[in-house]
Amino acid sequence: MTAVLQIRDLTLGYRDLTLFHRLSMDIAAGTTLAVLGANGSGKSTFVKMLLGLMDPVSGNLTWPQGRPGDIGYLAQMTEFDRRFPIRVRDLAAMGAWRGFGYRTGLDAAARNRMAAALDEAGVLDIADRPLHMLSGGQLQRALFARVIMQDAPLILLDEPFAAVDQSTEAHLLSIIRRWRDEGRAVVLVVHDLSSVLDYCSHALLLGGQEATHGPVNDVLTPDRLVAQGYLSESQASWMFRGTHSTAEHANV
Numbered sequence: 001m002t003a004v005l006q007i008r009d010l011t012l013g014y015r016d017l018t019l020f021h022r023l024s025m026d027i028a029a030g031t032t033l034a035v036l037g038a039n040g041s042g043k044s045t046f047v048k049m050l051l052g053l054m055d056p057v058s059g060n061l062t063w064p065q066g067r068p069g070d071i072g073y074l075a076q077m078t079e080f081d082r083r084f085p086i087r088v089r090d091l092a093a094m095g096a097w098r099g100f101g102y103r104t105g106l107d108a109a110a111r112n113r114m115a116a117a118l119d120e121a122g123v124l125d126i127a128d129r130p131l132h133m134l135s136g137g138q139l140q141r142a143l144f145a146r147v148i149m150q151d152a153p154l155i156l157l158d159e160p161f162a163a164v165d166q167s168t169e170a171h172l173l174s175i176i177r178r179w180r181d182e183g184r185a186v187v188l189v190v191h192d193l194s195s196v197l198d199y200c201s202h203a204l205l206l207g208g209q210e211a212t213h214g215p216v217n218d219v220l221t222p223d224r225l226v227a228q229g230y231l232s233e234s235q236a237s238w239m240f241r242g243t244h245s246t247a248e249h250a251n252v
């Protein structure tokens with residue numbers, strides 16, 4: 001599989017705290033990678049590092065497809081200030097900022113792309129609505145339209161399904177599948193183990209000063225989840241009761 005991003009010998013942490021040592025992995029085109037771990041294990045720090053907002057302690061990132069730092073990013077919805085006085089269509093247009101000038105605005109091709117993005121995200125009919133009038137699910141759809149407009153080879157989604165209902169989740173998941181099928185790499189920070197098993201082909205499990213990565217079924221074993229502090233022994237035996245591995249749950 002072609003790598004969109006190669007991570008080599010990455011050690012991540014802060015002055016007095018090492019979160020994990022010497023992680024080497026490829027984030028491959030056409031895969032969906034779940035990043036998970038207990039509170040404080042380093043998920044947000046990993047996201048910040050990918051976005052170039054902080055340097056690793058050591059190690060390096062390379063972009064074999066030659067688009068360094070080209071990441072479509074969906075922040076946690078709770079971090080978004082919906083009082084910002086813009087409409088849904090303006091929010092989506094921000095995803096294409098590289099392609100238009102402050103004075104010129106979107107050209108015809110970009111306007112067509114935007115209409116398609118709003119339509120795919122299910123917010124075309126409310127494109128002129130200001131953000132403060134949106135429900136949580138509508139705002140998340142509008143933020144997805146913005147990521148569609150970014151048209152990036154690597155898409156990073158921080159808690160994409162927090163606070164959305166089942167039908168919105170299914171809708172957003174169909175967009176994620178399209179991205180994957182187009183050969184983009186999709187990285188999802190998620191808390192809920194069952195959604196990882198449903199949506200993701202690969203996992204990066206953080207915790208206990210370790211970072212373990214690989215296909216979902218290899219990483220998310222009861223033993224590993226307990227060893228890295230994600231589940232207690234009793235939670236693991238309850239969640240995996242009657243199965244020998246996560247493979248019996250997985251539906252990627």
Ligand SMILES: Nc1ncnc2c1ncn2[C@@H]1O[C@H](COP(=O)(O)OP(=O)(O)OP(=O)(O)O)[C@@H](O)[C@H]1O
Pocket residue numbers: 014015017019037038039040041042043044045046
């Ligand atoms: N700027 C900082 N300086 C020093 N330590 C930090 C800083 N930011 C985070 N930390 C520490 O790094 C560790 C990892 O934090 P991080 O926010 O990455 O974890 P997380 O897995 O995203 O947690 P959560 O699931 O609770 O959001 C925590 O112990 C946190 O206190």
